[in-house]
Amino acid sequence: MNALNIEATEYTPRIFFDPAAHSLEIAGFSRPEDVKGFYQKFFGWHDTNLTELKNNAAECSHLDVSFKLVYFNSASSKCLLDILVCLSAVYHKKLKVKWHYEEGDEDLLEAGEEFSEALDIPFEYIETV
Amino acid sequence: MTKELLVQFRSNQIDYQTVNDLLSQLWIHLNNKIPIGITKKVYSVATECLENIFKYADNDGTESLSFNVWSDDQYIYIDAENILKHVKIAKLEYNIDLVNSLDKIELKKLFKHKIQTRKISELGGAGLGLIIIARKIEGKISYKIKDVNAHYALFSFSAKISILSTEENF
Numbered sequence: 013m014n015a016l017n018i019e020a021t022e023y024t025p026r027i028f029f030d031p032a033a034h035s036l037e038i039a040g041f042s043r044p045e046d047v048k049g050f051y052q053k054f055f056g057w058h059d060t061n062l063t064e065l066k067n068n069a070a071e072c073s074h075l076d077v078s079f080k081l082v083y084f085n086s087a088s089s090k091c092l093l094d095i096l097v098c099l100s101a102v103y104h105k106k107l108k109v110k111w112h113y114e115e116g117d118e119d120l121l122e123a124g125e126e127f128s129e130a131l132d133i134p135f136e137y138i139e140t141v
Numbered sequence: 142m143t144k145e146l147l148v149q150f151r152s153n154q155i156d157y158q159t160v161n162d163l164l165s166q167l168w169i170h171l172n173n174k175i176p177i178g179i180t181k182k183v184y185s186v187a188t189e190c191l192e193n194i195f196k197y198a199d200n201d202g203t204e205s206l207s208f209n210v211w212s213d214d215q216y217i218y219i220d221a222e223n224i225l226k227h228v229k230i231a232k233l234e235y236n237i238d239l240v241n242s243l244d245k246i247e248l249k250k251l252f253k254h255k256i257q258t259r260k261i262s263e264l265g266g267a268g269l270g271l272i273i274i275a276r277k278i279e280g281k282i283s284y285k286i287k288d289v290n291a292h293y294a295l296f297s298f299s300a301k302i303s304i305l306s307t308e309e310n311f
Binding site: 022023043045046047048083085086087089090091093114115116117118119120126129130 | 157161164176177178181182184185188189192249252253256257259260261265266267269270272273277
């Protein structure tokens with residue numbers, strides 16, 4: 013199973029998922045014109061590799077998930093939540109989510125808190141300067 | 142009171158490149174000039190507003206589509222107008238009146254419910270934009286609907302975001 017590596021653009025985030033290294037990072041801006049089409053790159057890869065992901069989940073102690081987003085629009089927020097739902101279904105309580113936010117960006121912090129609450133998964137919140 | 146026009150656009154239609162250009166202009170005007178939290182609020186409201194226009198506005202051939210962002214010493218204002226077919230008006234009014242009727246806590250609950258239950262539509266929306274706008278602005282969404290002819294109406298939207306620090310200059 014190869015890692016999923018989607019490079020960032022001006023309006024779409026970097027998504028790097030390396031199950032062998034037990035890490036997923038989503039970083040940058042998320043405001044794609046075709047939000048469904050963009051995030052389908054993740055969901056399609058996830059569905060294709062589901063059996064191997066389940067094996068990976070069974071063997072690993074945890075999956076590090078880092079969100080380093082600058083901004084995401086409302087449609088992206090739905091897709092980001094769905095990513096976490098997918099991962100949660102495979103990795104269950106093994107998800108270790110780190111939610112990065114810029115100092116002063118209370119809305120981004122709150123967004124992370126709302127995702128955490130919706131999924132009942134504790135997040136670690138990391139303030140960056 | 143000092144007023145400054147930050148972004149101005151008028152046309153009969155809008156494409157996504159124009160959405161990108163307008164938001165880039167706005168970001169350049171605001172970034173590093175006001176607190177990042179306020180910059181993000183304004184950017185977020187502007188994004189949801191423009192994306193709604195991009196997805197839902199109709200074109201009757203007139204230059205009735207406009208988007209303006211301006212500021213004074215206390216607020217940043219976002220005003221927009223676009224043409225809509227009559228069939229779209231009732232649902233839009235219902236959705237705006239709904240979010241306007243809710244307080245911040247109720248809006249948060251509504252957002253949580255919708256983000257967990259809604260799917261992305263064929264137009265690429267998640268039905269969350271108006272909720273996000275209502276959560277970030279000062280007061281309520283102000284809107285007007287005026288019939289243009291038998292087929293179309295002009296929808297006008299207005300919202301403002303408070304500038305917490307009055308020490309920043311544009």
